[in-house]
Amino acid sequence: MARAATTADAFNAVAEPRRRQILDVLAGGERPVNDLVRELGLPQPQVSKHLRVLREVRVVDVRDEGRQRLYRLNGHALKPIHDWVKSYERTWSERFDQLDVVLEELKQKEEGDGSDE
Amino acid sequence: MAVTSSGTATVTLPTDEQILITREFDAPKHLVYKAWTTPELVKRWWNAKRGEVRIAEIDLRVGGTWRYVMVADGGVEVGFHGEYREIVPNDRIVSTEVYEGMPEGAPGEGTLNTATFTEVEGRTTLTVLVQAPSKEIRDAIIDSGMEAGMQDAMDLLEQVAISLG
Numbered sequence: 001m002a003r004a005a006t007t008a009d010a011f012n013a014v015a016e017p018r019r020r021q022i023l024d025v026l027a028g029g030e031r032p033v034n035d036l037v038r039e040l041g042l043p044q045p046q047v048s049k050h051l052r053v054l055r056e057v058r059v060v061d062v063r064d065e066g067r068q069r070l071y072r073l074n075g076h077a078l079k080p081i082h083d084w085v086k087s088y089e090r091t092w093s094e095r096f097d098q099l100d101v102v103l104e105e106l107k108q109k110e111e112g113d114g115s116d117e
Numbered sequence: 118m119a120v121t122s123s124g125t126a127t128v129t130l131p132t133d134e135q136i137l138i139t140r141e142f143d144a145p146k147h148l149v150y151k152a153w154t155t156p157e158l159v160k161r162w163w164n165a166k167r168g169e170v171r172i173a174e175i176d177l178r179v180g181g182t183w184r185y186v187m188v189a190d191g192g193v194e195v196g197f198h199g200e201y202r203e204i205v206p207n208d209r210i211v212s213t214e215v216y217e218g219m220p221e222g223a224p225g226e227g228t229l230n231t232a233t234f235t236e237v238e239g240r241t242t243l244t245v246l247v248q249a250p251s252k253e254i255r256d257a258i259i260d261s262g263m264e265a266g267m268q269d270a271m272d273l274l275e276q277v278a279i280s281l282g
Contacts, residue, residue, distance in 0.1 A: 015252070017133075085130065085259060086128075091167075092128065092165075094165040100142065100143070101161075102158050102162050103142055103143070106148045106158075
């Protein structure tokens, strides 16, 4: 079965909920695999498989420290996803900036009405 | 990340089929609700500074429909419409949304949107949860947001060019 797609890019790598969970944990700092196993409640082989996918697209880096392997988040590799969402966010930000102006007018009108009565 | 004052909208992707938009406004919720549901007011903010809203029709009752049409700078017309499913005045609106420009605009490809208005000490947090029928459609919506802003697309292109260099 062809499974190459999951390691094609960061978008595919984070499409899996468990892998996003791993990233959430690693966002709090470097962790050995045992910590991830405990926090996710998954068997270690499964966690290792997810880590392998994340490492292949460089979203996660690993280094050896003594007898431990420590995994850490590489935020830079997530930038394409961030940029993609940002562009959509900008549309709404611009809408809401204009809504601020409308609301300011509504507030003033309401205050004006209140003092007239 | 806390939203401490009015400013940029925050967009997150809670699941593969969802988009969550959050923004705080320095106004009580009945006014945010009014601006959200009054056609002549919608016409003033919904264009996102990218054109003119020509049509804003709102039949605000359960089973009633809405339709917004914007003519973007450059002449491209973009339309959206939907139906109101649930209305709790000043608190909550659940409605469907269909983008009229989808090439294969098959029925049932719309999203279910829940707008929630929460007021704390005169300030209102608006959240819009967009529930798409699939990840593909969710992703297409975010892509369309990018198309709406040519400048955004240019920025992205520039970043890609830099990363390739």
